[in-house]
Amino acid sequence: MRHDRLRSWREDGAAFWALTAPPVLWLVAFFVVPLAMVWLVSFAGRGPQGQVLPVATLENYARALEPIHLLIIAKSVAIAVAVTAICVVIGVAMALVIAFAPTRWKNPLLLLVMLPFWTNLLIRTYSWIALLRSEGLVNLGSGWLHEAADALLGLVGLDGLMPAFQPVELLYSTSAVILSLIHIHLPFVVLPAYAALERIDRDCLESSLDLGATPAQTFRLVMLPMAMPGIATGALIAFILALGSFVAADLLGGTDSIMIGNLIQRQFTASNDWQFGAALSFLLLYVTFALVWLNAARRARVPS
Amino acid sequence: MIHALISRRGLLQSSAALSIAAVLPRGLAAAEAKLVNVYNFDTYIGKTTRRTFTQATGIRVKYDLYGSNQELLAKLRAGNPGYDVIFPSDFMIGTMTKLDLLSPLDHAKLPNMRHLDPMPRVSNPPSNPGLKYGLPYQWGTIGIGYRKSKVKSVPVGWQALFDNPAMSGRIALLSEPREVLGCALKYLGRSVNSTAQDEINLARDLIVRNKRTFKTFAADNGQDLLANGEVDLVMEYNGDVLSVMQENKGLGFVVPQEGTVLWTDFACIPKGAPHPDNAHAFINHLHDPKVNAEIANTIHYASTNASAKQFIRADDLQNPSIYPPADLIAKCEILQDVGDALRLYDRAWTEVQAA
Numbered sequence: 001m002r003h004d005r006l007r008s009w010r011e012d013g014a015a016f017w018a019l020t021a022p023p024v025l026w027l028v029a030f031f032v033v034p035l036a037m038v039w040l041v042s043f044a045g046r047g048p049q050g051q052v053l054p055v056a057t058l059e060n061y062a063r064a065l066e067p068i069h070l071l072i073i074a075k076s077v078a079i080a081v082a083v084t085a086i087c088v089v090i091g092v093a094m095a096l097v098i099a100f101a102p103t104r105w106k107n108p109l110l111l112l113v114m115l116p117f118w119t120n121l122l123i124r125t126y127s128w129i130a131l132l133r134s135e136g137l138v139n140l141g142s143g144w145l146h147e148a149a150d151a152l153l154g155l156v157g158l159d160g161l162m163p164a165f166q167p168v169e170l171l172y173s174t175s176a177v178i179l180s181l182i183h184i185h186l187p188f189v190v191l192p193a194y195a196a197l198e199r200i201d202r203d204c205l206e207s208s209l210d211l212g213a214t215p216a217q218t219f220r221l222v223m224l225p226m227a228m229p230g231i232a233t234g235a236l237i238a239f240i241l242a243l244g245s246f247v248a249a250d251l252l253g254g255t256d257s258i259m260i261g262n263l264i265q266r267q268f269t270a271s272n273d274w275q276f277g278a279a280l281s282f283l284l285l286y287v288t289f290a291l292v293w294l295n296a297a298r299r300a301r302v303p304s
Numbered sequence: 305m306i307h308a309l310i311s312r313r314g315l316l317q318s319s320a321a322l323s324i325a326a327v328l329p330r331g332l333a334a335a336e337a338k339l340v341n342v343y344n345f346d347t348y349i350g351k352t353t354r355r356t357f358t359q360a361t362g363i364r365v366k367y368d369l370y371g372s373n374q375e376l377l378a379k380l381r382a383g384n385p386g387y388d389v390i391f392p393s394d395f396m397i398g399t400m401t402k403l404d405l406l407s408p409l410d411h412a413k414l415p416n417m418r419h420l421d422p423m424p425r426v427s428n429p430p431s432n433p434g435l436k437y438g439l440p441y442q443w444g445t446i447g448i449g450y451r452k453s454k455v456k457s458v459p460v461g462w463q464a465l466f467d468n469p470a471m472s473g474r475i476a477l478l479s480e481p482r483e484v485l486g487c488a489l490k491y492l493g494r495s496v497n498s499t500a501q502d503e504i505n506l507a508r509d510l511i512v513r514n515k516r517t518f519k520t521f522a523a524d525n526g527q528d529l530l531a532n533g534e535v536d537l538v539m540e541y542n543g544d545v546l547s548v549m550q551e552n553k554g555l556g557f558v559v560p561q562e563g564t565v566l567w568t569d570f571a572c573i574p575k576g577a578p579h580p581d582n583a584h585a586f587i588n589h590l591h592d593p594k595v596n597a598e599i600a601n602t603i604h605y606a607s608t609n610a611s612a613k614q615f616i617r618a619d620d621l622q623n624p625s626i627y628p629p630a631d632l633i634a635k636c637e638i639l640q641d642v643g644d645a646l647r648l649y650d651r652a653w654t655e656v657q658a659a
Contacts, residue, residue, distance in 0.1 A: 048643030049402045050381075068658055135533050169473070171534070172520040250479075255518050258657035269374035270480050271650035272399075 042278035050272035060279035069263065069280070073287070076260040079174065080242040083181040084189075087238045090182070091189030092231060098190075099197040113190050121184065125251050128180045132170040132252075139167040176252040177259075181242045188241065189234035196230025197223065229299065236295050240288050260284055340582035343368045343376065343387040345569075346524075347547070348442075350599035357589045363582050371524050372480065380405050384576035388583035391441055393567045394431035398641040400572075406437045407573045413584035414439065416591035419611035426608045429568060431638065438570030439587055442543075442605035445566050445628065445636065446478070446487060447559045449527060449545035454536035461561045462491035465539050466510055472517040474536040476529050479521035481653035482639060482646075483565060484511070487539065490562050496637045499645035508652040512659045521657075530555060542625050546604035557625040563635030568608065 009016035042060055045053035063069070098109045116124060131137050146165040153162060170176060200223060208218040224231075246261030253259075260280065267277025342354075346369045354365040368387070370376045373396040379385065381403065392400055400406050411417060417439065420427055426440050448459050454474065455464070465475055466488055477484050486496035488507035498504060511518075519535050526540040531548040538545070545557040571587045573580055589595055597615030600607040606626050607616060620626055628636075642649070 046644075046647075049399050049641065050646075051403070068654060071658055072654070133532065133534050250523055254520055255515055256657060256659070258654070262657075263654060266481075266650065266653075268378055269372060270482070271646060272374060272377065273647065273650065276647075276650075 038278045038281060041274055042282050044275050046273060046275045050274065052274060060275045061283070063276055064279040064283050072258055072263055073260050073283070075258075076243055077287070079178060079181070079259060080239050082178055083185060083242040084235050084239040086178075086182050087186050087189045088231060088235050091186055091234060091238075092193050092227075094186075094190045095193035095197050095227075098194050110191075110194070113187050116183070117187065121247060124184060125180055125247050128176065128183070128252055129171060132176055132179075134167040134169065134171070136171070138170060143167065171252060172254040172257075174253065174257045177248045177257050180248040180252050181245060184245075184248070185238040185242055188237045189231070192230040192234035192237075193227060194230075196227040200226050232295060232298075236291065239291070243288070244284060336579050336581050338363045338582075339366060340364070340388045340579050340586045341366045341368065341386055341577075342389045342586060343370060343379075344389075344391050345370060347544075348391065348569075348603055348605075350595065350602045352598055353590070353595055356595060357586060360589065361582075361585055363585060365586070374480075377405075380574055384574045386578055387574055388577040388579045389586050390572050390574050391569045392438070392572060393569050393639070394429060395567075395639040395641050397431050397437055397570055397572065400574075401437055402641070405575055407575050407577065407580065408436050409438065409573065409587070410584060411435075413581070414588045414591070416588045416593075419591050419593055419596070419609045421608050421610045426568070429638075431640070432570060438572035439591065440608035441569045441571050441590065442600070442603065443566065443568040443608060444542045444605045444626075445559050445564050446483060446539065447542050447545075447557055447564055447625065449530045449538040449540045449548075449555060449557050451530065451533075451536040452554050452556050458556065459537070459558055459560075462487060462564075464560075465537055466491050467514055468537070469514070469517055471537055473519055475518050475538070476520050476522045476526050476535040477511075477518055477539045478526065479523050481649045482642075484521070484539070485649055485652055486565055486637075486639060487560075490560075490564060490637070493562070496565050497640045497642055499642050499648070501648050504645075504648050504652050508656055511656050515656070515659060543603050543605040546623075546625060550604075559625060559628045559632060561632070561635075563632065563637065565639055566633065566636035567638060 007015075041052055043056050043058070045055040045057050045059070047053050094113065098106055098113075101109055129136070133139070143165045146162070150162050204222055204226070205218055208222045209215070213221065244261050246259060246265045249257045249259045249262050250265075264277050264280045264284070267273045267280065271277075340363050342365055344367070349367075354367060358364055370379065373393050376390060376392060377396060377399065380387070380390070380400070384405075397406070417435075420435075420440065426443075428434060429440070432438055448462075448465055450459055450464070452458075455471075459465075464471075465477065468475065482496075485504060485507045488510050489498050489503060490496055492503075492506055492510065494503045494506070520529070522529055522538070522540075526535075526538040527544040527548045529535045530538045530540070530545065531552055540557075542557055542559070545555065549555045549557065571590055573583045573587075577583055590599070591609055591612075593609060593611035594615055596607055596609040596612035600612065600616045600620065604620060604626060607613065613621060624632075
């Protein structure tokens, strides 16, 4: 193939900058500048009404690194790890089903995965309240089943055998928060995992089976390693998004379901302490950077 | 000749300046688009308020909602994004005036001020002396909403919420640190505006000790949790509970005997409001006695308008949950801007949640 229409950017600077300038300006204006402002605020002093005082201090970071705040970060990491792990297990299974489904089914199935994105995050979170509350659909449904079973037993003269139905307390707990976060972040794992599985050369799988590997071995030794970059990317996205979330903990959490996102959000509202909130945000950002870097380093070690 | 010309030009200029000055206010008023941008708490206005305002003045109302005073402050601190009328509570007026975010009102454009209740708490509140920065809108309290069938006796004080192991798992508190810790301070016989670390920590310890009795810290939906059976006791704003009581006669509300947080919200004009004249007209409209009564009859908070009382439902006027008796009001306190001590409240609240 000849590339005679391909020119070096050094030779055609105008065309290069015409194409590069808009995205660079966009990134600078809407990412670098705001982030730099937050970074500056994280070193500022706080006036009695929350004024941003132009004095350089490390006080905000010192507060952010206090054990109680590190504990909340650790707890958020634990929640995000649990969410990511379950998302990966369910997400890879879903991606497998879609990748090996008949071709005409693939797009409708992918559409079903993406459909929740079209609903507002708040509504998706609120809908869990309707499902999980003590008079919610889950409890009403199981209560109805309970009554039906009781009635059936009554028919054969065994009424009164079953204990009275007690609604299960599902809402306002860390489990409810994790459930909602899984629901929200699952598509972020399914889509890249599907893309990776779809790209695998089917001949490799056939060779593996022909050469005597069981389907389980083929999955573990051939498919998973080949799909791993996609799965890892999806897991990383899900993890980072879950780590910084606060809506689920706010609406579905119990009295101790505080996540780092809630703490940061409170600094910008009730506690009127943008300086401390900025320092916490950057602490979270550093944790995230470290994870992205680890992922990149892991990939660099594995030659593809 | 030249001299005369110059002086004539000078004269012309100054007379032009004079005539511009003379038409300027009217000119500006005419230039003000027929629009007012109102930013208010959710469920905090009458059903017909906006419609009657537009009918009376021809000014369209663009209406936007916030969830808390803090959200309002966060929105305005970075510069007024275009709001004309806002409704901060008393303690937030203190913060906002110190941050220079509010415009003084022109009382001459607010003839309905004459209908305001003359009692000093309304006509000359300490947070807003002389009503310079806002007219009082509605006032209310934080108290206890309860389910009649699930409590042994009608709750009388804060103990029913803060120290009630018998109702374990059936209680929800609010989620704002100042409000929750403030009411806990009140239960402990301290001030809701305490700036003493040991007192704030006492309030924190009380909540931590009884933490398993609380089901959740409800953001802005405690009344819904009570209404749909999720909890039987809830810390909430009186009007929010009274609204769900309209549909559910099995619920009750009580203002705790120890006193509580009492607040008044004010209709204010933020600095940089694009339509200040329309804003004055809107605030004035809120204090038309009939309009004001329609608001009170809809949202069930207490009116600050004396002339509106004749149009407000009698059972609301006689309801001690809306208009508590004077001796109880005397025990209540207004939340004030505590400055740097806010960090103590934030820390205590983080410790409550991490415990």
